[in-house]
């Protein structure tokens with residue numbers, strides 16, 4: 001039985017500032033609104049689950065161990081302010097760069113929905129009652145392919161995405177269900193609009 005609901009969170013540009021590839025821990029700077037946003041998710045009964053593309057692994061910029069260390073560091077920083085992520089999922093692949101096995105067309109690199117399906121299996125998540133918050137259309141596309149509703153934030157690439165692609169040029173699957181200033185506003189909207 002899929003008994004849990006989740007708010008899936010993109011990592012870079014949504015929880016922490018978008019600074020390009022994070023290959024050193026000190027490049028991880030949490031967006032201030034994220035602390036309260038994740039605390040609210042924790043109180044709401046939704047699981048807080050990070051789903052992140054980390055193609056820097058395929059490109060040889062860092063390894064899986066480093067991504068896990070970065071996630072641990074993020075978790076520690078959140079916990080110091082009373083917030084916690086329930087689970088982290090990442091895609092280490094890239095379709096054309098690096099060497100196998102990381103160079104592959106996988107089912108988990110967003111906009112593919114594989115990370116959502118992994119989480120749903122592991123944590124008994126009801127995807128149709130769940131939401132995704134991210135800063136790129138591919139976050140929205142991945143969510144929709146998994147049956148999850150999507151909120152696009154204007155942090156990270158979000159503002160550029162909206163300005164340069166525009167709401168008319170997005171793919172139908174990438175169209176956000178809502179657009180919010182940041183992760184905190186996105187969580188507020190979700191908690192007001194959950195069914």
Ligand SMILES: [Mg+2]
Pocket residue numbers: 010011012013014134135136156
């Ligand atoms: Mg992002």
Ligand SMILES: [Zn+2]
Pocket residue numbers: 091092093106107108109
């Ligand atoms: Zn993958």
